[in-house]
Amino acid sequence: MLVTKAAHRYATALLELAKEQDVVEQTLEDILLIKGTIESSRDLLVFLRSPVIKPDKKVAALEAIFGDKVSELVHRYITLIARKNRQNLLDEIVFAFVEKYNAYKGIISAEVYVANELSEKQLKEVKERLEEVTNKTVNLSTIVQEDLKGGMAVKIGDTVTNATVKHKLKQLEDEFLSAASE
C-alpha cells in the first residue's frame, strides 16, 4: 500500500505519544480494531474518502462507530484527525501505524509462497528458521499458488528468496536456451 507523507506523520505522532504514555500495546489493539473495521466495510472507506459528504457528518459517524470502543488517547486522536479534515487518510494512517509498530518491536512480515498448504509443523519450522536467520520476530502469511509445482519462495520486504520448482525449471530452460544460441 502506498502511504502518503501526511499519513506517515500522523502515524508517527500517535506512536510517539503512545510510547511516552506507555500505552503502545493498548493503542495497537484500538488501531487494529479500526483497521479491521475499515477493511471489512468497504462502505466506511468510501464514506470516509467521499468529498461530497461534509466533514462534520464524518466526525459524527466516526464518533458513533468507535467512540466508546477505543481508549481515551485513540478517541482524542480520531477527533484530531477529524478536526484537521484528514478522515480520508484514516485507512493509510492505521496501515502506517501498524508498520511503524512492527518496526519498533522488531517484527517483520514474511510471505511464503507454496504449491500446497503447509502443515502446522512445517509452518512452525519455517517460522523458526526465518527468525533464526533474520534475528527478528516473523509474522508469517502463506500464499498458495499451485503453478509453483513444489518448493517454496519467501518474500521479506522487497527481497524474494526463490527455491520453487517452477523457478528452477525456468532457470534450467534459460540455461539450455543460452547454451543453444552460443
Add this chain to the structure above:
Amino acid sequence: MSQVRPDEVSAILRKQLSGFDKEADTYDVGTVLEVGDGIARVYGLSKVQAGELVELPDSKDQKGNSVTGMVLNLEEDNVGIVLFGSSSAVEEGHTVKRTNDIASINVGEGLLGRVIDPLGKPIDGKGAVTGDTVRLPLERKAPGVIYREPVTEPLQTGLKSIDSLIPIGRGQRELIIGDRQTGKTAVAIDTIINQKETQKTDKPVHCIYVAVGQKGSTIANIRKVLEDNGAMEYTTIVAAPASTSAPLRYIAPFAGAAIGEYFRDTGRHALVIYDDLSKQAVAYRELSLLLKRPPGREAYPGDVFYLHSRLLERAAKIIDNDEVAQKMNNIPDGLKSKVKGGGSLTALPVIETQAGDVSAYIPTNVISITDGQIFLDTDLFNQGIRPAIDVGTSVSRVGGSAQVKSMKKLSGTLKLDLAQYRELEAFAKFGSDLDASTQAQLRTGERTVELLKQGEYQPLPVEQQIALLKVNDEGLLNKLEVTQIQEFEEQFLETVGIKHEEEMNALSDSGVLNDTFGEQIIEIAKSVIDQINATN
C-alpha cells in the same frame, strides 16, 4: 549424412546440468503501480540503482520474451522505469525484478561486421556474437586529464575539402551539422570507407556507426554501401531505427561509445559516428517529459547539455604510456587486464538543423562541446558543390596539429584563395568589366572550388590529395577551363600512380613531399594539361 549418437546427446545434457546451481535464488522485486507511454511506476525495488536494468517476468511480448526496462527515476515512494519493449504487455500488479546489472553491453572483436541493437543483441540474422566479449557499462565516466594526450595523429576522411581545410585528428570530436538532404551522412560514410586504408597499417581505425531514429530502409542501405565498399568488416552498426522505443533511441549513442571505448582502452583506434544527436535529444525529451521532469528551453529537460557533453567527453586520445593508462579512472573489471595506452576514440556527431538555424538549442549546445564543426549548406549543395561544405564557417579547433606536414603547407594557399574568392564572388556577374587582378582571383577561386568537389563513396588517399593540391598551389589549374578540372584530376592521378608508385607510397608513409618529387608532379601535371588542351 552424419548421425547424432544418443549417448553423445546425454553426455552434452549432463555437462549442461552439471553446472546447474541448486541453491535458492535471491532477488529483489517490486510491483507495477501504473503504466503508460512506455513508462512504468513501480512500488518496491527499494535497493535498486539508477540506470539499472529490470525485468518484468509476468509481462510477455508477442514473441513470448519478458519485457525489460531501465530505472531512470528514483523517487520517495516509487521508482520510474522506462520500458524497452511494448508497454501494452505490462499490467498493473505485474512483478518487476532487479537484475543487479547497470545497463551494459557485451563488447568484443566479434561485433565488427555486425548490426546490433543498443543492448548488444545482433539484429542482422547472423546468429550470436562470436569470440570473447567484455561487459561494459553504457554510462561511464570519461578519462581524466592525466590519462589524455593532445591530438597528434590525423584521421583521414578521404575528402579533399575536409582533410586540407578542416583536418580531423584521432581523439577529436568534430560536429557534422546541416539541414536535411545536405549530405551529412555521406560525409560520415565516406570517412568510414576511407578507414579501409588504415586496416593495412599497424594502427587500424575500427568504426562504429550509430543510427538513431533513422528509417530502417536507410540503415539497410548504409549497411549495403559499407559492404559493397568492403568497409563492413571493420565496422559495427548500432541501429535504433525510428520504430524502436524512445529509451532505446536514447541509449543507442552510449552503446556506440561503450564499443568505441573497448578499442580506445585496449590501445587501438576507433571512430564513432552518432547519426544523429538531435533525434537522440528528442527521444530524451520524450522520456523526461513522461517522467515528469521539468521542461526547459524548447521543452528539453535541464540536463540535455550534460547528456551530450558526457557522451562526447568520452572521445579521447589516451596517453601513450601503458603504466599510466592502466590507472585510468572507472575501468570496468573485465577490461582491467587488457588496458593499453596510445588508443583513441574519435567522435563525429551529426546534428540536423531546421532551415539552417544553427542558433537553436541543441545545435548551439553541441557546437560548444565539440572541437569544431563541418557546416553543410543547402545552397552549395544545390549549386552542385558536393560535399556541400561551407569552408568559411567550418572550423577544426585541434585538427591542425594532427595534419600531415605537406598538406598543412599546401592548405595555406588553398584557404587564402578560397577566402579571396568568397569576397569577390558577388562581383563575378560583372565578368569582363572587372580589372585584371580581380578576374584572375575569381578564375583561381572557381577552379579551386571545382577541385574540391568529390563524388560520393570516392574517398582519396592522402598522397593523391597532396599531389592535387601541389598542382593547385602552383596555379597550373588556371590553364584549364572549369569543366576540364574533373577530367584532369582523373588523368593526372592515374599517370602519377603509374609512373611514381614508389614515391607515392613513400609520401603516404612519411607525409613529406620532397622537392624532386614535387617537381616531377608538376611536370606530369603540365603534360596532362597540354594533352587535355590539345584534344579539345
